[in-house]
Amino acid sequence: METIVELFTGFLDSGKTTLIREALHSPDFLDYNQTLLIVCEEGDEEYDEAWLKKNGIIKYVVDEEEKINEFFLEGLELNYRPDHVMIEWNGTWDVNRLLEMKLPPGWGIGAVLSTVDAQTAEMYLLNMRNLFLAPLLSSDLVIVNRTMEHTDRAKIRRSIKVMNPRAQIVFEDESGEPIETTEEDLPFDLKAPVIEIDEIDYGIWYLDAMEHPEHYKNKKLKFLAQVYRGRKLGSGLFVPGRFVMTCCEEDITFLGYLCRYKEEFPYQNRDWVFVTVSFRYEYMKQYKEKGPVLYLEEMIPAKKPVHDVVTFD
Numbered sequence: 164m165e166t167i168v169e170l171f172t173g174f175l176d177s178g179k180t181t182l183i184r185e186a187l188h189s190p191d192f193l194d195y196n197q198t199l200l201i202v203c204e205e206g207d208e209e210y211d212e213a214w215l216k217k218n219g220i221i222k223y224v225v226d227e228e229e230k231i232n233e234f235f236l237e238g239l240e241l242n243y244r245p246d247h248v249m250i251e252w253n254g255t256w257d258v259n260r261l262l263e264m265k266l267p268p269g270w271g272i273g274a275v276l277s278t279v280d281a282q283t284a285e286m287y288l289l290n291m292r293n294l295f296l297a298p299l300l301s302s303d304l305v306i307v308n309r310t311m312e313h314t315d316r317a318k319i320r321r322s323i324k325v326m327n328p329r330a331q332i333v334f335e336d337e338s339g340e341p342i343e344t345t346e347e348d349l350p351f352d353l354k355a356p357v358i359e360i361d362e363i364d365y366g367i368w369y370l371d372a373m374e375h376p377e378h379y380k381n382k383k384l385k386f387l388a389q390v391y392r393g394r395k396l397g398s399g400l401f402v403p404g405r406f407v408m409t410c411c412e413e414d415i416t417f418l419g420y421l422c423r424y425k426e427e428f429p430y431q432n433r434d435w436v437f438v439t440v441s442f443r444y445e446y447m448k449q450y451k452e453k454g455p456v457l458y459l460e461e462m463i464p465a466k467k468p469v470h471d472v473v474t475f476d
Contacts, residue, residue: 166246166270167195170261172298173278174254174287178308180208182278183249187220195247199239201225204253221245228256233265240267254298262301277302281310281334284319296326308335316348321367328366328407346378353378357439360386365405365473369418372442372455379442379455387465390434391417396449399423403438403457406472415472421447422457435465 169186171179183200186192200215200222215222221243225231239245248270252258262272277299284307287295299305305323310316320332334342346353349371350364358379360368365386372379388403396402404419422440430436440457447456 166240166248166267167273168248168250168266168270169273170250170252170258170275171277172252172254172258172275172302174280174283174295174298175204176206176208177254177280178278178306179204179251180206180210181308182276182306183251184208184210186249187218197221197243197245198247198249199223199243199245201239201248201250203228203231203251203256228253228260231261231264236264236270237267240270252298255294258298258301274304275302277305277330279305279307279319279323281307281314281316281319285315288318288322292322296322299323299330300327302327302330305330305332306335307332308339309337310334310342311337316342317350320348321350321364324367325363349378353382357383357385360384362387362468362470363473366407366418369405369407369420372420376442376444376455380444381441383439383441383460384457385437385439387468388419388436388438389417389471390430390432390436391419392428392432396421399425400449401428403436403440403462408472420455420457421449422459424459424462430462435467436462437465438462 171183173179187198192198198220200210200220202210202222202224203226205224210222212222223239250261252261262275266272279299284295305327307316307319314334316334323330323332334344336342350367351358351360368384368386386403388405391402391404400421400423402417402419403422404417406415407418408415422438438457438459439461440459443456443458444453445456446453
């Protein structure tokens, strides 16, 4: 029997309990025979004990980090035989300790979900940045709740993406409704005559250009890049891109879009350049479908930056 483990992380009072309660009431919950809820942090929000009992959900409270080890989890498996485990992790505990732990046979972490209170996020980022971001580093999904009109969503998104580039980030308003991502969430000015992409924002631009090419259609952009010219690209094409650390030092990938040029090309592979390009969305045989295509307008030499690998996905 396969046991799905869902791990919920985030600071105290960030909304973990509310998120878990919503998950327990979702139609997907009906797919499980036995759910084990491990609570490592109890805040202002509480679970309805009578409801849990009525629905056969076993709640187990753990108040010390050291108590959670391989033998403890083995004991839970032997005693309860769950096919679904939900862990409300303490926001001050080291989540990597659990992620690197040998789980009971058949157990597998299906998702890491995190919550952030938008009303306190900027204060935490200013005063205790590393501690605040630590529970989010392995998240698949980060839900930023209680978002208000004055919330600097771009700053929060950028701070999380720097540390965890693969995380999907969803903002919710004070009533819990998702907030649609807009151009205002991006860290560069889409209305500028030439959109200048800062070095640290290359990954954000790369992803947004893939998901929302309409943001850049027929616009000019300028960014720092390395040159890639491969034989399979054909004449008149190169790729200005960046090496990106997608999750760890062992997983570094060169990411960029095809770029057309007409003049002589005096640059070699790995040369650093500033490129000014116009953006179009066209079919390319190299893509085997439509995709972002850049048209070179200017290219000048550049110095290698201090951080030549960016940490965005």
